[in-house]
Amino acid sequence: HEQIDVSFLLTINSKSGNDFNGKLQITSQRPVFNSDYKSLLMNYIDKNVSFKYIRNSPIQYFEGQHVDNLADILAYYIYVILGHDYDSFSFEGGTPYFNKADQILSICQSASESGWKAPDGDGSNNRFWLIQNALQPQFSALRKTFYNYHIEGLDQCYINRDTCLNKISSSINDLLEIHRSRPSSLNMQLFFNAKSEEIIKIFLPTSTATKNKMYNLLSQLDPSRIKAYNKLK
Secondary structure, three states, X not given: OOOOEEEEEEEEEEEEOOEEXXXXXXXXXXXXXXXXOEEEEEEEEEEEEEEEOOOOOOOOOOOOOXXXXXXXXXXXXXXXHHHXXXXXXXXXXXXXXXXXXXXXXXXXHHOOOOOOOOOOOOOOOOHHHHHHHHHOHHHHHHHHHHHHHHHHHHHHOOOOHHHHHHHHHHHHHOOHHHHHHOOOOHHHHHHHHHHHHHXXXXXXXXXXXXXXXXXXXXXXXXXXXXXHHHHHO
8 A cells, every 4th residue: 555656847848829849857766675775777858749738637547548648658657667567576477567558558659749659759769669578478578577676676685685786687687688679778778777876886885806797797788878887896
């Protein structure tokens, strides 16, 4: 019955009458077992948010219909958040929620607003590819990592720190399977957007050999943050 710790930050970049354009930052966290620490699960900025809004009108979501683009975007990301949260507690437990997000995506394929179609917005970095990748078999290793990183790793730290570190390290190593076929894909970026700082903090107090091993792995999987990972060298 625990509520998920979520934040939506909508920034309006332009307005014309009742038409708005902006960006939406979505973050969500989950608690780590037997601690007061919360681990970031999702930190993503959708830069292609456009919608109509009349002042003081309610934001209503109509399931199975594309009526209000802002409501559909919020509903879509709520299901994506639920998917990631459930994936972190049970292996591929978020599938029903990712499927619901995919249903919203399908309904919005006829929408005039951008961000819902494959060639839209930021190319491969939009709502279409975010959910398509999540459900593709090629990304099953990422969902396995998501589960093992949290359940077998972080949630076990109170019992044995060394076991926790080994599980986290091996779970990240599993991402090499995706990196070989889909390097720099949106969903891999999404994982490291949430986890890069946490991983650095976890491994900074470890031995030089462990830090070097993790540095080599992270610099290969997430080269865009190589400067941050230099702390591990």
